[in-house]
Amino acid sequence: MTHEPDAATADATRFWDERYVSRRTEHGRMWSGRVNAAVAQQVSELVPGTALELGSGEGADALWLAARGWDVTALDISSIALEVGAGEAAKAGLSERIEWVQTDLTTWRPSAQYDLVTSAFLHSPVDFPREAILRRAVSAVAPGGRLLVIGHGGFPPMSEHVHDVEIPTFPSPEEVLTSLDLPDGWLVETNASMERTTKWRGEEDVVLVDTVLRVRRVD
Numbered sequence: 001m002t003h004e005p006d007a008a009t010a011d012a013t014r015f016w017d018e019r020y021v022s023r024r025t026e027h028g029r030m031w032s033g034r035v036n037a038a039v040a041q042q043v044s045e046l047v048p049g050t051a052l053e054l055g056s057g058e059g060a061d062a063l064w065l066a067a068r069g070w071d072v073t074a075l076d077i078s079s080i081a082l083e084v085g086a087g088e089a090a091k092a093g094l095s096e097r098i099e100w101v102q103t104d105l106t107t108w109r110p111s112a113q114y115d116l117v118t119s120a121f122l123h124s125p126v127d128f129p130r131e132a133i134l135r136r137a138v139s140a141v142a143p144g145g146r147l148l149v150i151g152h153g154g155f156p157p158m159s160e161h162v163h164d165v166e167i168p169t170f171p172s173p174e175e176v177l178t179s180l181d182l183p184d185g186w187l188v189e190t191n192a193s194m195e196r197t198t199k200w201r202g203e204e205d206v207v208l209v210d211t212v213l214r215v216r217r218v219d
């Protein structure tokens, strides 16, 4: 039996699918195709295990994780983005290591626990309960595992965010930490804002600020 998505899910799916289609038509891809710098920095030192990625997009982080031995479950609302990721995984011989799951995180509830739960730039201009999703993600972390939350410190210069529905603010890592409302038995390993220089759309150098929070469930 198939279920019709509710109106909010249908709207968010349409918004993101259309963004992926239009940007891929215009520029060949939506994102850079490279692992996020903060993900590489925060995860390189960890022993591979199971990983859950929230809002994987075209899967650059999932592919990077899988290539390092992680078994990844990649969740995103856009089947267009997930298909791109699955295609890249097939080309790289990593299909066995990544499960691509189309889901609306707004209604998602964790059904398993992972050594790493990661989200990079999980922001959306469509009505999006990010804090509640990240709080739920806490319960998807296995004992000894970690939650990694990477976000924008502000709008990238020259970004083309949609002005009538723009994201009101980007929280600091401290605010993300507070909103997670972690129970006892968690350790904060990274709580920082980090600058990085990147080529904007492959052209001009821009300095971006990433917020990085990494917490570990110690028992």
Ligand SMILES: C[S@@+](CC[C@H](N)C(=O)[O-])C[C@H]1O[C@@H](n2cnc3c(N)ncnc32)[C@H](O)[C@@H]1O
Pocket (backbone or CB within 6 Å): 012, 016, 031, 036, 054, 055, 056, 057, 058, 060, 075, 076, 077, 078, 081, 103, 104, 105, 106, 119, 120, 121, 122, 123, 124, 128
């Ligand atoms: C800013 S992009 C970041 C993508 C990827 N993590 C990266 O760093 O390239 C946000 C992603 O969240 C996904 N997303 C937005 N709303 C969602 C929702 N309600 N449920 C699941 N994924 C969602 C979008 O489709 C998009 O791929």
